[in-house]
Amino acid sequence: MRVTTIDRFDTASGEILSWAVDVSRSAPRVSAVPPSFNQTVHLASAGEHSVWLAAAFTVDGPIDRTALHRAYHALITRHGTLHSAFRRDGDVFVREEYDARTLTLRPNPGVRATSPQTTRQAIWKALDAACHPFGFPAYFLAAIDRPDASTIVCGFDHSHVDAYSISIIVNDLHRLYRGHRDALETFSAELLPMSGNFVDYCAEESAATPIRPSDPRLLSWLRFFDERDGTPPSFPLDLGVAPGQTAPQRTDVRPLLDEAATERFAALCRRNGASPLAGVLAAMADTVRRLGGGPELALLFPLHTRRNGPWENAVGWFTTNAPLQVVGGRDALDSVRRTGSALRSAMRLAEVPVPQVISAMNGMNMVRRDIFMVSYIDYRVLPGGDVHTELDAHHISNVTTADDAQFWISRTDHGLAIRTRYPDTAIGRATIDTFLGSVARSIEHTLSMSVQGLTTTVADPTARRHARSTAVPAAS
Known part of the structure; x- marks a missing residue:
């Protein structure tokens, strides 16, 4: 795709x-x-x-x-x-x-x-x-x-x-x-x-029983937003638009890894209790830190909610979101392991209906129209994924306006690619180009550590078992 x-x-x-x-x-x-x-x-x-x-x-x-x-x-x-x-x-x-x-x-x-x-x-x-x-x-x-x-x-x-x-x-x-x-x-x-x-x-969805106010998952959501004054996280690097301003949307579409390198990267992530999404997020957090955006990367990420038979082949907007904080480790592989663990924990928070989170907060403080998020989809495992290449299948989105950055990571038979939507300003263009180039180099550095024999195998079988489950298809 x-x-x-x-x-x-x-x-x-x-x-x-x-x-x-x-x-x-x-x-x-x-x-x-x-x-x-x-x-x-x-x-x-x-x-x-x-x-x-x-x-x-x-x-x-x-x-x-x-x-x-x-x-x-x-x-x-x-x-x-x-x-x-x-x-x-x-x-x-x-x-x-x-x-x-x-x-x-x-x-x-x-x-x-x-x-x-x-x-x-x-x-x-x-x-x-x-x-x-x-x-x-x-x-x-x-x-x-x-x-x-x-x-x-x-x-x-x-x-x-x-x-x-x-x-x-x-x-x-x-x-x-x-x-x-x-x-x-x-x-x-x-x-x-x-x-x-x-x-x-x-x-x-409308008839579902609410989560108890004391549920630890809901409390984790509230702590995430309390630390940010009730505001969704924004992309931590300057894009040239102040809160309340928008700009025409600009799009960047580029490959991250070819098919063979993606297989090696996925195997590396699995051996370290993580998914390819966790591996890319670790590289993003490393890049943000090196570019002066702070020691952690906070974001929301979408997940699909097609969890049982009737919905697996249904057309609709089956998505929710979860909050995530990515904090770097001692080195690139330690960052992958930490991110894999954080991602597994965050996925449990997606079980809490977002409207209930907003209600418990007495409303969300929206300073931007767009929400900084990173989506991941492995198109190979979706219905029809085996013929996407044969059909030259395309997923096409419109071009509108933007006031924050949003990233769509896709895995296909061709490898790993990323589409970025961001404000079309001089600062935004320079920032995103630098950011994406650095993310790619960080991923390559992680792969090189594996080649040098520095990969540590995770001893926790639970982490290994969950490594694939974090690589879920997400929203647009």
């Missing part, structure tokens, strides 16, 4: 095909299920910029329009969040649901794009127009048709998807399209794995 942004989406020109959802036979019903916490925050912050995630992948030959039409319809029918919507009623966000059996698709007239640039701009404009948080549908279904190889591309407002969902959508669409193309009358979407309905998950 190539993790990128729309301004960097490199695609050949062709005829842009798209489909509209016809709701003339369906009237929405008001749902008693409230928006999830993530959805509520997203809806409350909706502004002029669309926040969406898109999927794109390549298929052989020209688009079989009938097959893709049927595949898109099956995708919508299969995932409950894709036949739901939100509207604002005063200060309340109301969820509405459509009967999927009454929804039909209608092909729009094709649009011929004459260059890669005009193709990208047309797709970008259409995604911005269609993927909005209010109203139905909140997504864009399309393809770029060419004689030799075509691109299937679709985007969704963030309220309905997370990064994990993009892999599910690629997997579902690829299998649905191929099935309908090769056996139009006999293929059935029922052959796909079972998928739960994210709306049902939201109902479970």
Whole structure:
């Protein structure tokens, strides 16, 4: 999976095909299920910029329009969040649901794009127009048709998807399209794995029993924020924007390690009771310290919440967050071990609902709009991960504005890569370039210590057993 942004989406020109959802036979019903916490925050912050995630992948030959039409319809029918919507009623966000059996698709007239640039701009404009948080549908279904190889591309407002969902959508669409193309009358979407309905998950979330106020996990959350005056941590190096200011978003996408080096790095981390995420976080903390950002790295990191069968193949925003403090050790390997231990402890805190944390704090002090966070996804283990390279699959995000740094680390068949979103200022560009270069060198230094035979094997079998469990897919 190539993790990128729309301004960097490199695609050949062709005829842009798209489909509209016809709701003339369906009237929405008001749902008693409230928006999830993530959805509520997203809806409350909706502004002029669309926040969406898109999927794109390549298929052989020209688009079989009938097959893709049927595949898109099956995708919508299969995932409950894709036949739901939100509207604002005063200060309340109301969820509405459509009967999927009454929804039909209608092909729009094709649009011929004459260059890669005009193709990208047309797709970008259409995604911005269609993927909005209010109203139905909140997504864009399309393809770029060419004689030799075509691109299937679709985007969704963030309220309905997370990064994990993009892999599910690629997997579902690829299998649905191929099935309908090769056996139009006999293929059935029922052959796909079972998928739960994210709306049902939201109902479970809203009815969950609160954590006890004396629960040690909740108290750990409160201590984390008490040490920061109730404010989420910010990226500790200067990005050239003061609190309350924003700047246009800039994106950096670069590899960290190739496939072979990533395997060695992962093995090194496992031997030291850690995951690749812990290894990268240790390198980040080391870099922050050396660049004058302080002796520790405090951040939030997202985790997915697909913990049982119904949700494993479901499209939705299944994420929560956990707080983490990374403190360096005596050397690079000691830092990896310490970070691995801290990460395992932090993952238990993700069991506490974030709304309950905020309520116990009597509100969070938000001095910036963005939250400094580091996400990690091993795309190889997600649904369809085994065909991402074959399909040239892309996870594409929009470009908006920023006032803090956010990092997405991805592991694929190509190795380890990092996408960074940050404010586009002269100071921000210089800081992030220096930071990322130093992180890469710190990781290489850690690997060199292993080559020199300095790796210490962890004696604690529990730490070793949990090393893989910390490498969980996360949010966008």
